[in-house]
Amino acid sequence: MTYDLISSTENGFIQYDVAFSSETKEYTIRRQNVGERWLQYDRLVFASRFFEVLDEIKVRNVSIAPPFERNILISDGELASYVIEDRRTYVIRGNEWQEVTNHDLPIEGYVITSCAKGETDAMSSGCENLVEYLFDARKN
Numbered sequence: 001m002t003y004d005l006i007s008s009t010e011n012g013f014i015q016y017d018v019a020f021s022s023e024t025k026e027y028t029i030r031r032q033n034v035g036e037r038w039l040q041y042d043r044l045v046f047a048s049r050f051f052e053v054l055d056e057i058k059v060r061n062v063s064i065a066p067p068f069e070r071n072i073l074i075s076d077g078e079l080a081s082y083v084i085e086d087r088r089t090y091v092i093r094g095n096e097w098q099e100v101t102n103h104d105l106p107i108e109g110y111v112i113t114s115c116a117k118g119e120t121d122a123m124s125s126g127c128e129n130l131v132e133y134l135f136d137a138r139k140n
């Protein structure tokens with residue numbers, strides 16, 4: 001698992017790159033001062049809310065079943081207008097998921113993409129069984 005967090009201080013913004021190794025059960029955290037301005041901060045989800053949603057949905061529930069070796073969750077944590085038609089998409093509301101139809105679009109929310117990869121697939125290569133989940137979503 002890898003993720004980035006941004007925090008604000010009186011001297012500007014700090015970006016944290018966090019990586020968790022399932023083999024060693026250890027976190028590696030890199031901290032970097034990104035300066036006084038972080039223009040995207042007003043569209044980012046708070047880390048506490050993001051992890052609350054992950055806890056609510058029980059990450060294993062959005063994992064892709066075998067024969068795939070790895071399940072990847074991707075989110076940039078940025079509020080986005082979502083208009084992708086004909087894709088498996090769900091809105092997360094607490095412990096419940098509601099399927100999004102083309103009629104529901106456009107919709108705004110924070111997106112978590114779940115997809116499956118084989119053991120030898122590179123991170124940058126395409127995913128199979130792509131499903132997208134939106135939280136704190138509202139009709140745009």
